[in-house]
Amino acid sequence: MKNNQALNMTLLCFDPIHYPKNEGVMRRIHYGGSEETFPVENCAVYNEDGSVSLKYYNPTAKKVELRYRLHNYQHSKSEYRKDPDFYSRDFIVEPMTLEPDGYWHITIDPGAGFHSVYFIADGVRVINTRGPYGYDGFDIRNFVDLPDDEDTQLHDVPHGAITREIYWSKETQRYRACWVYTPASYAFSDRKYLILYLQHGGSQDEVCWFQSGKIDMLMDNLTARKEAEEMIIVCNNGYVLKETENGEAREGRLDQVIIQDCMPFIEKKYRVIADRRKRAAAGLSMGGGHVRRLVFGHPELFANVGIFSSGECFPIKTEDMDFSELFSDAKRFNAAMDVVYITCGEADSRYDQTVADLKPLQDQGFHIQFQGYLGQHEWNVWRYSAKDYVKKLFHDEVKNDEF
Secondary structure, three states, rough: OOHHHHHOOOOOOOOOHHHHOOOOEEEEEEEEEEEEEEEEEEEEEEEEOOOOEEEEEEOOOOEEEEEEEEEEEOOOHHHHHHOHHHEEOOOEEEEEEEEEOEEEEEEOOOOOOEEEEEEEOOOEEEEEOOOOOEEOOOOOEEEEEEOOOOOOOOOOOOOOOEEEEEEOOOOOOEEEEEEEEEEEOHHHHHOOOEEEEEEEOOOOOOOOOHHHHHHHHHHEEEEEEOOOEEEEEEEOOOEEEEOOOOOOOEOHHHHHHHHHHHHHHHHHHHHHHOOOEEEEEEEOOHHHHHHHHHHOOOOOHHHHHHEEEOOOHHHHOOOEEEEHHHHHHHHHHHHHHOOOEEEEOOOOHHHHHHHHHHHHHHHOOOOOEEEEEOOOOHHHHHHHHHHHHHHHOOOOOOOOOOO
């Protein structure tokens, strides 16, 4: 599992199988017109014992360090809740060792999870282009992935397709891109499909649910076992900026982009069931706030929502949102909504407030499901959240619909 091809099948990573395998093979590169040769190696090797061996080529550096965060999923929930810092400590900085081949070496055992790792050469953070890397934190960063779930890996099942779509946004007066996953059967059928609008978190982008979340792998594997319904998934960029007359950027509203711009485009181009009970939305962190506004602000369009580790926890009313009417009556709410699924990592600073926000609603009979996961504010939590959420979708009996 550790060397599964899925790890390197992202938009920014190169599959290590393409690298020369025999030691000592040289590749010629150019630095300002000069030429240099060096041995080309796979710089992220996943070992059978669960550790990862990393390499970084920089023969002239005097000091190279690796910065990463240690995770530990092996402890029970009770131990974990007593000492959340045991699960996710502060960043660790460890020295790497320079070998005669010009590569700096280190082997780490960070535990299960998706980890950002930072190579620091002579005090400056650098990108190791020979190891897995991708976009997060408004930046390109290296990562290692030690999943504890086989469903985020590539298996011998039918695979869906991922397509980048470009559409015009009236909300921003600019073109926008979204990424669309279609199930494996889509290309070979003429039927219409369920749909999920899935949002990333703060400092991420519309690619992250594929690159880091492996949502396409999850869906391929779940639908192959018939544990989830086949559905189209649309991932939009959550940052909505409109240019003002004086050239400054002003923040717009993602719910308006999705409703006015993206949904009409998708429903015209793709075979989608245009029914509120066949539509769902979900998002992590910042994206959780986005889909809360989208679904609870527009129950005439959506009946399903998944909110993962939302930065705003679960308020009913804020300075710019008021869902008091929808939440004024539990019976009406339950009739309007099919799946409302809220999650959070148990070491996340948002956990206690989310539980506190939800308890009075659950006590009043609102059908809101909550699940805590071992983890902090991180991809392992969001992968499991998405996996469990899609398995719940589109199974409820038909309800009378007043919207």
